[in-house]
Amino acid sequence: MKDGLLTDRQMEVLRYRKQGMTQQQIADIIQTSKANVCTIEKSAMENIRRARETLTFLYTLDATPLCIVPSGTDLFDVPSMIFAEAEKTNIKVKYDTISLINLLRESRSQACSARLICEDIQVYLTEKGELYFG
Amino acid sequence: MKDGLLTDRQMEVLRYRKQGMTQQQIADIIQTSKANVCTIEKSAMENIRRARETLTFLYTLDATPLCIVPSGTDLFDVPSMIFAEAEKTNIKVKYDTISLINLLRESRSQACSARLICEDIQVYLTEKGELYFG
DNA sequence: GTGAAGTTAACGAAAAGTGTTTAAATTCTC
DNA sequence: GAGAATTTAAACACTTTTCGTTAACTTCAC
Numbered sequence: 001m002k003d004g005l006l007t008d009r010q011m012e013v014l015r016y017r018k019q020g021m022t023q024q025q026i027a028d029i030i031q032t033s034k035a036n037v038c039t040i041e042k043s044a045m046e047n048i049r050r051a052r053e054t055l056t057f058l059y060t061l062d063a064t065p066l067c068i069v070p071s072g073t074d075l076f077d078v079p080s081m082i083f084a085e086a087e088k089t090n091i092k093v094k095y096d097t098i099s100l101i102n103l104l105r106e107s108r109s110q111a112c113s114a115r116l117i118c119e120d121i122q123v124y125l126t127e128k129g130e131l132y133f134g
Numbered sequence: 135m136k137d138g139l140l141t142d143r144q145m146e147v148l149r150y151r152k153q154g155m156t157q158q159q160i161a162d163i164i165q166t167s168k169a170n171v172c173t174i175e176k177s178a179m180e181n182i183r184r185a186r187e188t189l190t191f192l193y194t195l196d197a198t199p200l201c202i203v204p205s206g207t208d209l210f211d212v213p214s215m216i217f218a219e220a221e222k223t224n225i226k227v228k229y230d231t232i233s234l235i236n237l238l239r240e241s242r243s244q245a246c247s248a249r250l251i252c253e254d255i256q257v258y259l260t261e262k263g264e265l266y267f268g
Numbered sequence: 269g270t271g272a273a274g275t276t277a278a279c280g281a282a283a284a285g286t287g288t289t290t291a292a293a294t295t296c297t298c
Numbered sequence: 299g300a301g302a303a304t305t306t307a308a309a310c311a312c313t314t315t316t317c318g319t320t321a322a323c324t325t326c327a328c
Contacts, residue, residue, distance in 0.1 A: 002284090004187035005139070007316070011191065018195050022273060036318055038275060043316070048192055053138035054185035057145065061152050136314095141286070156303065170288060172305060177286075269328105276323070284315070294305065 005051050010044035013037055056124075056134045063124035063132060064089070073117040075101060086125060094129035108133050139185050144178035147171055193266045197258035198223070200265075207251040209235060220259060228263035242267050 006014070009030075016026045023037040030037070067085040069078055079097040086093045095103060104121075105112050111119040111133075122134035140148070143164075150160045157171040164171070201219040203212055213231040220227045229237060238255075239246050245253040245267075256268035 002184070004184050004191055006188055006191060009317070014192075014195060023275095024273070032318070033320085034274080035276085035320080038273095040317075042275085048188060050136065050138050051185035051188035054140055054182060055189065057138055057140060058148075058182055061148065143287070158303070166287085167289070168303080169290080169305085172303095174287075176305080271328090272326090274323100274325080277321090279319085281318090282316085284313100286311100286313075288310080288312105290308090292306080294303100296303075297301090298299105 005047040006044055009040050010047065013040045014044055017041065053134075056132060059126075059132045060124040060134060063126040063130070066123045066125040066131075069117055069121040069123060071118055071120050075104070075112055075115045075117060078104060078117070082123060082131070085123075086129075089125065091125055091127060092129050093125070093131065095131060100131070103131065104133060139181040140178055143174050144181065147174050148178055151175065187268075190266060190268045194258040194268060197260040197264075197266055200257045200259040203251055203255040203257060205252055205254050209238070209246055209249045209251060212238060212251070216257060216265070219257075223259065225259055225261060226263050227259070227265065229265060234265070237265065238267060 012030060013026055016029070021029075023034045023041070027034040027037045066089070067081065069081060073081070079100045082100065083093060093100070108119075108121060111117060111121055124132040124134060126132075146164060147160055150163070155163075157168045157175070161168040161171045200223070201215065203215060207215070213234045216234065217227060227234070242253075242255060245251060245255055258266040258268060260266075
């Protein structure tokens with residue numbers, strides 16, 4: 001029974017990276033090649049992506065796909081898009097405009113740069129009015 | 135490049151379970167033994183646990199452990215515990231009492247039954263004042 | 269162009285994960 | 299207690315992941 005998805009090696013590399021070190025510096029410390037540091041970091045990111053997707057699957061087990069927010073959308077246009085779609089389903093969304101934006105920025109920070117959405121985002125709505133971004 | 139952590143088999147079982155079927159019913163449908171359905175379901179839950187832990191690691195990479203909320207604590211006592219601890223660190227917590235409780239209930243719903251915390255919960259605080267529950 | 273940082277591809281060996289069966293044990297319901 | 303539902307453990311073939319190497323490649327600042 002292991003802790004998480006990440007190996008010790010992967011966590012080690014991520015910690016050093018968080019501190020701002022280069023792959024070469026890390027390679028020197030953990031005694032390997034920079035190419036290997038690169039692959040370890042890359043597989044760590046892949047594992048993180050998979051962890052995210054796993055939880056999204058779980059959260060959306062009882063949710064229905066609502067709409068897709070296309071890459072290039074203005075962040076501030078997202079709430080009205082979602083409210084409009086939700087109205088068709090007769091489910092009341094649990095979030096107001098502000099908290100919806102905050103929710104999106106917190107759960108998909110990579111997909112938001114300033115006011116621009118830079119990835120397609122699948123939106124799910126549960127019967128309770130909760131939102132998930134896949 | 136695979137989707138998530140869960141195999142097709144595991145997702146299949148979780149979907150049927152969500153619909154309220156027994157392991158035996160599922161075994162008949164997917165043509166295997168009920169023991170195997172149990173194993174698959176169990177490893178699915180294990181994978182979900184690991185996905186959660188992976189993301190917690192990521193979120194707490196730049197956070198420091200703040201305190202542990204012990205099992206048995208009243209949910210409504212949690213905010214003041216956390217605020218008291220945070221005061222020692224000179225970091226202002228981003229959440230007020232109500233939103234803190236909501237955050238906890240949403241992110242660790244299993245650990246909250248009504249007003250009772252039923253698992254030890256590790257609390258992390260980032261420099262920005264964000265909270266994570268590990 | 270040089271050097272530093274990062275990425276990629278191909279390959280091998282070791283480690284870990286998955287689906288399955290069988291059999292025994294546990295929990296739950298009536 | 300009887301019977302159904304669920305859980306657990308051990309063992310197996312099989313697949314995937316991981317770490318590591320080597321070598322070539324892109325980017326970017328100077």
